[in-house]
Amino acid sequence: MALRRSKEPVHWSSSRNVKLNKGADIKAQGLSRSYRMGEAEIRAVDDISFSIAAGEFVALLGASGSGKSSLLNLIAGLDTPTAGSVAVAGRDLARMSREELARYRRSTVGMVFQAFNLVPAMTVLENVELPMRFAEVPRELRMDRARASLERVGLGHRLNHRPSELSGGEQQRSSLARALVNSPSLLLADEPTGNLDSRTGGEIMDLIHQINLEGTSILMVTHERPLAERYASRFIFLRDGKLVEDPVPA
């Protein structure tokens, strides 16, 4: 399947207050993360090397416990490898200072999860505004951008709802709006449709596809192979923390 990536960076929308977008590439070299549990060592990510080009849409598949979320956390800079390295947009995460890593997590990567992970006590607008507070964006700009990001995912009419007052699909749209508000060059999605019915899941996937068309690289964990086949240009398979060949070649 051809990569659906435009050659030039594209505005999300000329009328909206969002930045240009350029996809980030990923290079993992002997990447490992093991956990010590008493006497036992669990190799959640076991000596993995791979590259993802800027602007690719890659699906990450594997059985439960194969290390998918552990790998995503390493790429997101939420966890550190026990061996090996991972570089995003040419920068080795292990060599970043604390401040650089914080900026990386805020601005280069966006993350969405199966369970949405919205703050229940905050409105949708406040949830989406939150990452910009950490980025110290001025308040007036934050509100404008949060609103624009929510309009982009079709939620302009739900700004003051709390997460519990939204449908599952709307909650996932909100978490997408939050992930996108600082214009990340890489979107990491951990089973973003896992809690949604197939029609709503399809709508979320269409949005993620659109984000990819505008330049953002996507690495998406999914258990649903048909979904991966429909949207991703390439698959990566994990088994027991290791990269494996496609277990069911097409």
Ligand SMILES: Nc1ncnc2c1ncn2[C@@H]1O[C@H](COP(=O)(O)OP(=O)(O)OP(=O)(O)O)[C@@H](O)[C@H]1O
């Ligand atoms: N904090 C931790 N401490 C100890 N072991 C862990 C920890 N986190 C994950 N593991 C183990 O590492 C392995 C990989 O877990 P991971 O969450 O990455 O799997 P996964 O592929 O995302 O699974 P699922 O599809 O169920 O989400 C599992 O065996 C898990 O039990």
Ligand SMILES: [Mg+2]
């Ligand atoms: Mg997982």
